[in-house]
Amino acid sequence: MESGAWRVRVPRFGWSFVIEDLSIAREVLQNALTTALLGEKPKGLYDFRHEGPEYVCSWDPGGLQRDSRGGKREVQRPEVLEQIGEELTSRALGGRQPALVYDAEAMRSWLAHAKRQPPQSLLLVGGPGVGKTSQVLMLARFIAERRREDKETRLPDIWRTSAERIVAGMVYLGMWQERCLKIVDALSYENDYLYVDRLTSILAPQPDGSSIGDLLIPAAMSEEISLIAECTEAELERCQRRFPEALRPFRIIRIEPPPASQVPEWMLRYQSAKRSSVSIHPLGLRQLVGHLETFQRDSLFPGKAFRFLDWLEQQGERGKARTLYPRDVSEAYARYTGLPLQLISDEIPAEQATLAAQLRQGVVGQDRACELAAGVLARFKAGLNDPEKPVGTLLFAGPTGVGKTELSKQLARTLFGNEDRMIRLDMSEYMLPGSAQRLMEVGPGITSLAERVRQQPMSLVLFDEIEKAHPDVFDLLLGILGEGRLTDSLGRLVDFRMTVVCMTSNLGVESSEPAGFGAERGSEDFFRAIRQAFRPELFNRIDHIIPFRRLSEADVLRIVDLELEKAASRAGLLRRRLRLVVEPDARAWLARHGYEPKLGARPLKRLIEAKVMAPIAVRLSADAALEGAMLPVVVAGSAAERMLGPEYRALATVLEA
Structure with a gap:
């Protein structure tokens, strides 16, 4: 209008109103239309009549426009999405993703959900290691490959984030909620996926009692945004009992682990995808699958097999080809897990008596207890x-x-x-x-x-x-x-x-x-x-x-020897080539004063620190040039003390009788 105001007409309803600022037109229309629609079918809103001359001006509500080739134009990505995650589809090609092994037939069924407008929200259900996260990365790659072949079909981007990343840096009341609303606004009707990682994490209450899911799930229910989440079967059962409404927008896809007989083939495909320089003999692959099944029951195939292959590649010399046979695989798996080779390899015997002897090396006076504990290891073997x-x-x-x-x-x-x-x-x-x-x-x-x-x-x-x-x-x-x-x-x-x-x-x-x-x-x-x-x-x-029985005097003397051996191997003494020599009567003195009936041998360590190591530390601090000498430990007034020469008397630690 000439006055600078705006006249807004809605011919379908016969409305006309004047506003000073066009920016508030959206809110006015929303309120007016909501009221009208309470008594009229929504589809009637779109049946506009022709009212005089019309014209069209450019208006971009923030969506992505297509170029003449059918692809997406380069647009500025919403800042909030860059803050909380990364876009997987653009990273899928060009070597920026890890090596992936996937079933093309399964991916085609996933692609049908992604082609839907808006894309179907997906909940991936499976145990740890079955490949839920990898499946999402595979979908991103599959979408990127299909875009090369079909430039007309609209396929979604996949934004990856997590509950931790969404709330990171949000320290004041209402900050993370505001960020969630910005995420919803940035993805509203864009037909892209938001991959939120674990479903239980976004449903977990934040310090103020509400959860991220309280803001994202309703938008997914109304198909304003599309989500991808993952959980285990037990977590799904818990959500069905406690948060049944949170599962409504999702299509549940269960991911099953491959049978053990097919794992060697998956491992070969994975190594081929990574162009690994390490190869494993077929017998070695079967041996490895057996180790993984027996000793890593907390995780499933194929994930635990791929993680071992990644570790194995990192251990070798880069670019140097080598082949591992069954014994090599067992030795590598022992290093990988920390388990002793004698417990995981059938080729090496491990009798209960041998295991009990290993336990007795660090435990004094409890032979029967060591034998019973060794029986557990033998059963495990x-x-x-x-x-x-x-x-x-x-x-x-x-x-x-x-x-x-x-x-x-x-x-x-x-x-x-x-x-x-x-x-x-x-x-x-x-x-x-x-x-x-x-x-x-x-x-x-x-x-x-x-x-x-x-x-x-x-x-x-x-x-x-x-x-x-x-x-x-x-x-x-x-x-x-x-x-x-x-x-x-x-x-x-x-x-x-x-x-x-x-x-x-x-x-x-x-x-x-x-x-x-x-x-x-x-x-x-x-x-x-x-x-x-x-x-x-x-x-x-x-x-x-x-x-456990009480310790005898001989047991305490053996414990004294063990503790003194540990003390003699400390870096300060080894660096100066100093030898700790404890006379028999000094050992007996330590055993006698370091044992209390109510506390057992626990005071012994404190006694050795106070009476032996502390005086030596004072002496070494005062004489920085002292090297290659013997440090005697004797009891005051004993024959050993009287026999010390002048050169050793100055270095001796004397225990008061």
């Missing part, structure tokens, strides 16, 4: 352990400081090659109501039991002083010991079938400890006390209750 439960469930019962925790460490060293594979939980920290929930927490920066076992399924889990735990913890143990699994706070299953579960307990030990070495009390009935303290269903899930 023979493949006779229950595949649906942990490798072994052991309860170590006995006084404090007699080697229960040390046997757990030695089991971790023997079974997994390193004591770092032991997850130790002090049950005195889980005594209060609600503390069991901390075992199941997951998320960035959390080091709960569920998170640590998911990251390293081949571990030894030690529940220290189990009798102190809250009853809720025992409820969790029923699932771990009986079914080999734990459900985390997001409803995902954590696999415990490749763990060894150890528990320690002081039940049955009298509060008034006898004095002296190796004293025994007939009233210490570990089995009766444990049976009375544990519920029958939990007690019956324990494979072995292993009693």
Whole structure:
């Protein structure tokens, strides 16, 4: 209008109204049309009558326009999408994606869903390692290849993100919700996919109580946006019970693992796609499949096979061709998992007596306990352990400081090659109501039991002083010991079938400890006390209750030798070529003063640090030039001290009698 205002006419309804600013026309029309449509069929809105001269001006609502070749024009991507993810279809070609192996026939059925306008939201259901994420990457590549062949058919882009990326950096109230609304606005009616990774993650409540799914799922229900998500079968069942509405927009696609007999063929195709310089003999492939089936039950084919091949390629010299035979495959798999070759290879015997001797190298005075624990390893070696439960469930019962925790460490060293594979939980920290929930927490920066076992399924889990735990913890143990699994706070299953579960307990030990070495009390009935303290269903899930006896004087002397050997191998002494020489009477002095009936041998380490290593550290700090010398440790007033020459007397550590 000449005045600068705008007259807006809607001929179908006979409307005409004047507005000062054209930018508010959309809101005015929305309100007016909503009111009108309450009494009229929506299709009537599009039956406009001709009202005088008409003209068309260019208006782009933010959609993507096609060029003359049928492809998409280069447009500025919405900033919010660049912030929270990456577009997979444009990365699918040109070597920017990992090697992928897929079934072309299966991809054609997926393509039918993608061609739909708008694309059908998809929920991929399958176990870990079955290839859910890889299937999405394959779909992106398949779409990119079809665009080369068919430039007329509209195929969607795939934007990849996750719940963590969506909320990253959103620290103030309402920030992540605003970002979600921007994501919906950027993808509205664009006929593209938003791949959100795990369905349970977007349904998990944020600190304010709402979830990402509360904003994305309704838009998917109305087909404003299209989603791709993934979950396991157990997570799907949980969602069907707790969030049935969240599943409405999705078409569920179940992905099954290939049978073991077909895995060697998949592995050959994968190596061919990667142009790998490492080849595996057919007998070696069958051997590898057997190892993966037996020792990695937490994951499925083909993912666990591909991960091993990726690791194997990284270990070799780049570009150097080599062929692995069955023995080579077993040795490589032992390095890959940390499992000892003698436990995974049928060609190498591992008798119970041999395994018990390895355990006794680090555990003093508990020969019977080592033999019982070695029996669990022998059963694992023979493949006779229950595949649906942990490798072994052991309860170590006995006084404090007699080697229960040390046997757990030695089991971790023997079974997994390193004591770092032991997850130790002090049950005195889980005594209060609600503390069991901390075992199941997951998320960035959390080091709960569920998170640590998911990251390293081949571990030894030690529940220290189990009798102190809250009853809720025992409820969790029923699932771990009986079914080999734990459900985390997001409803995902954590696999415990490749763990060894150890528990320690002081039940049955009298509060008034006898004095002296190796004293025994007939009233210490570990089995009766444990049976009375544990519920029958939990007690019956324990494979072995292993009693530990008190240490004798000879046992403590052996422990002194072990601790001194560790001290003598410290970097500060080795670097200067210094030798620690401890006289027999000094060893006896340390054994006598480092043992307490109530604490066992636990004070021994502190005593060696205070009486032996601390004086040596002071001496070395004062004399930086001291090298290649002998450092005697003697008892004050002993014959050994009197026999020291002047040159050694200045270097000696004297223990006061």
